[in-house]
Amino acid sequence: MIDADVSAVLDQLVPILRQAQHVVVLTGAGISAESGLPTFRDPLTGLWAQYRPEELGTPQAFRTNPQLVTEWFAWRRELVQAAAPNAGHLALVALEQHVPHLTLVTQNVDGLHQRAGSTGVLELHGNLARFKCFEDNQPVTEWSTNADGLACCPRCGGLVRPDVVWFGENLPKHELSTALAATVQSDLFFSIGTSGNVEPAASLPGYALDRGATVVVNNLDVLTSATPPLYRLHGQAGSILPELVRRAWPDA
Numbered sequence: 001m002i003d004a005d006v007s008a009v010l011d012q013l014v015p016i017l018r019q020a021q022h023v024v025v026l027t028g029a030g031i032s033a034e035s036g037l038p039t040f041r042d043p044l045t046g047l048w049a050q051y052r053p054e055e056l057g058t059p060q061a062f063r064t065n066p067q068l069v070t071e072w073f074a075w076r077r078e079l080v081q082a083a084a085p086n087a088g089h090l091a092l093v094a095l096e097q098h099v100p101h102l103t104l105v106t107q108n109v110d111g112l113h114q115r116a117g118s119t120g121v122l123e124l125h126g127n128l129a130r131f132k133c134f135e136d137n138q139p140v141t142e143w144s145t146n147a148d149g150l151a152c153c154p155r156c157g158g159l160v161r162p163d164v165v166w167f168g169e170n171l172p173k174h175e176l177s178t179a180l181a182a183t184v185q186s187d188l189f190f191s192i193g194t195s196g197n198v199e200p201a202a203s204l205p206g207y208a209l210d211r212g213a214t215v216v217v218n219n220l221d222v223l224t225s226a227t228p229p230l231y232r233l234h235g236q237a238g239s240i241l242p243e244l245v246r247r248a249w250p251d252a
Contacts, residue, residue, distance in 0.1 A: 008231055009226050013214075022182070024104075024191060027106045035110075037043065038079070067149075080128055089115075091242040102219075106125075124165070124175055124179065126172070131160050
């Protein structure tokens with residue numbers, strides 16, 4: 001259900017969206033939470049309730065207890081495999097079909113954007129479905145297991161880890177540089193379901209504003225407001241994004 005304040009802001013955004021030439025969308029854990037996936041700010045549950053994500057998603061944790069970290073990421077991977085893209089993901093697929101150029105940048109590692117049908121997704125934090133060698137940082141698609149049942153790199157024998165960015169690691173250079181270039185070239189920038197606390201992605205909306213773009217922030221942590229060129233929409237992306245696309249292209 002779209003409330004009156006959100007509806008009024010959506011009406012202001014419709015002509016801006018229809019005229020946009022290059023739209024950049026940055027998504028965070030909030031959009032996937034609508035598919036039932038916990039965010040990093042949520043407490044862990046079940047067998048993992050005694051841990052914090054920051055204690056498990058680090059190179060140091062993997063060196064200390066690779067079995068524990070491997071099992072935790074396997075649990076997360078099972079959650080992702082059981083989830084499905086939601087209406088917010090699908091609205092971005094539709095948006096890509098309507099605007100001349102859309103760049104989708106995500107901090108999520110679940111691959112739900114691709115499963116929804118988005119193309120050319122820039123994954124700033126990697127993907128749980130991929131793996132790489134802990135030693136040489138190169139992709140691994142096949143492996144053997146050691147005496148402890150842990151996957152080992154076929155090239156060097158090093159342990160295999162998820163191809164995601166852990167705390168204390170740098171973001172992939174290509175994805176980050178491409179996201180930055182798209183941001184400064186955009187005329188409309190959406191920040192969806194992200195707290196804006198994790199750098200360097202948190203700075204992207206500010207870069208867009210500095211270059212004259214309209215910026216739309218959609219999450220549950222903001223109050224709905226319109227102070228052009230910055231617009232804030234309180235609510236779930238799965239409700240707000242489909243409605244915005246519908247209003248912009250009612251005949252599609």
